Amino acid sequence: MTIDPKLLEDACDWLVALDGDTPDYDAFTLWLEASPTHVAAYDAALLLDERITAHAPKLSTSLPANDIHEATSFSFGRRSLAAALAVAIFVPASLWLTMVPQMSQVTSGAAPQSFALDTRTRITLDRNSVLKHEKGDTGQVELASGAAHFDVRHDPKARFMVSAGDVSITDLGTRFEVQRNGAQVGVAVAQGSVSIAFKGGQPVTLTAGQRAFAENGAIRVETADATSVGSWQRGQLIFRNAALPQVAREISRYTAKPVVVDPALQDRRFSGVLAIGDGRALDKNLADFMGLPRTDCGTSVQLGAGC
Numbered sequence: 466m467t468i469d470p471k472l473l474e475d476a477c478d479w480l481v482a483l484d485g486d487t488p489d490y491d492a493f494t495l496w497l498e499a500s501p502t503h504v505a506a507y508d509a510a511l512l513l514d515e516r517i518t519a520h521a522p523k524l525s526t527s528l529p530a531n532d533i534h535e536a537t538s539f540s541f542g543r544r545s546l547a548a549a550l551a552v553a554i555f556v557p558a559s560l561w562l563t564m565v566p567q568m569s570q571v572t573s574g575a576a577p578q579s580f581a582l583d584t585r586t587r588i589t590l591d592r593n594s595v596l597k598h599e600k601g602d603t604g605q606v607e608l609a610s611g612a613a614h615f616d617v618r619h620d621p622k623a624r625f626m627v628s629a630g631d632v633s634i635t636d637l638g639t640r641f642e643v644q645r646n647g648a649q650v651g652v653a654v655a656q657g658s659v660s661i662a663f664k665g666g667q668p669v670t671l672t673a674g675q676r677a678f679a680e681n682g683a684i685r686v687e688t689a690d691a692t693s694v695g696s697w698q699r700g701q702l703i704f705r706n707a708a709l710p711q712v713a714r715e716i717s718r719y720t721a722k723p724v725v726v727d728p729a730l731q732d733r734r735f736s737g738v739l740a741i742g743d744g745r746a747l748d749k750n751l752a753d754f755m756g757l758p759r760t761d762c763g764t765s766v767q768l769g770a771g772c
Contacts (some may be wrong), residue, residue, distance in 0.1 A: 472502060476510035494581045502585050504603075509567065511600045544756070571596045573611070575743075577698055581607070585618040586625060591697050592744075593718070611645040611718060614695035619657070632679045635660045635668070642695045646714040648721075649680040653692035678711070702739045702747075709733040709755070713768065716751060719744030727769025730757070 479493055497503050529700025571580065573590040581587050590596055594611020608629045617625050619638025627634040627643050632650040634643055643650065652661050653676040661677050661684060662668035669684050671677055676689035693703035699726040704712055712735050713724040719741055727731075737754055739747055748766050752759035755768070762772035 469502070469506075473510060476503070476506040479507065479590070480510055494579070494587075497581045497600045498584055501584050508601045508603075568597050569600045570609075579583075583609075585620060585623075587616040589614040589616075589695070589698055591718070608643050608645055610645055612642060612697065614640070614642045614698060616640045631664050633662055633664065635662075637670075639673075640694070641671075642720070644715065646718065649678055649714060651715075652677045652679070653689050653694045655691045697741060700741050702741060704735050704737060704739075705742050706734050709735050709768070712751065716744075716747040719746050721745060723765045724748045724751075725765050725767050727767060730769045 475496075479496065482489065483493060497507060518741045535664055538701065571578070571588075571590060573592055573594050575592055576767060577589055577591050579587065579589040582598070586603060588596065588606075591612035591614075594613060595609040596606055596610055598606040604623060605626045605628065608627055613627075615625075615636070617636045617639060619636065625636040627636075629643055629645050629650045630648075633651055634641070637658040637660060639659055640655040641657070641659050642653050642655075644652075651672060652659065654671045654673050656673050658670055660668040660670050663679065663682055663684070668681070669677060669686060671686065674689055674691045675686055677684050677686045679685075690703065690705050693705070696703040701713060709730055710726045713726050716739065717723045721744075724747075734754070734756060735751070739750055740756075741747065748768070749759060751757075752768050757768045758770070760767045760771045
């Protein structure tokens with residue numbers, strides 16, 4: 466695919482800007498969504514950036530001596546160099562053939578982060594979460610930790626899939642969220658439908674207003690309030706008749722220590738809204754809501770009887 470040189474230069478400029486101290490993700494998203502050619506240009510810039518970084522010594526011998534003054538300046542100028550390479554320089558086929566797919570990682574900090582993966586997929590990553598995907602391939606992502614909300618415009622010719630450990634979630638045209646709570650993967654659907662399956666297992670289809678919990682090779686499905694899916698984007702955790710141990714799992718994504726529940730309370734249910742804040746008070750607020758003692762056990766916090 467031939468990409469306009471000016472557009473590729475713009476994409477390289479975005480690479481530099483997003484690596485800066487104050488990246489403007491909203492402006493970048495608007496630019497990315499403006500045209501499919503912007504997505505293609507940005508993907509090309511990412512690939513060129515990785516190729517140039519990995520093969521700087523070999524590439525430097527292919528360029529005039531005055532184009533690269535010293536090794537320290539090469540890294541700084543590699544993105545503008547990427548545009549020049551794409552348009553004007555023949556890179557030996559032996560270099561291109563040795564390239565392997567590169568993974569891109571998005572890590573959120575103290576607040577949720579939203580971005581467009583491509584023109585049809587928008588993702589909001591919860592705080593302290595990690596998402597990975599292969600550069601140049603926006604059809605599949607991996608939720609490495611935390612939680613993410615996905616808004617996907619369905620395309621029957623282009624499948625979108627999320628992997629989380631040994632669980633895979635395939636979009637069937639929808640808005641949904643995926644959580645990794647320790648060994649458990651939770652999936653909730655706000656609109657449309659998804660299928661969820663363990664590797665090699667039979668898929669289970671979820672529709673709007675359903676939630677599934679996948680753990681130890683089993684998938685449990687229950688009803689959910691579709692309007693509360695991804696409520697953490699609004700700074701809240703909304704529960705409707707949820708098992709107390711499940712609530713403890715989910716708030717543990719934010720608390721300083723994992724929250725566990727006294728085995729005698731495994732059947733207790735909770736309905737309510739918890740304000741996330743900075744996450745530190747979630748276990749205390751939950752204990753207060755339910756009138757339960759809360760004990761710091763050193764490596765964890767237990768609700769109910771002492772450690």
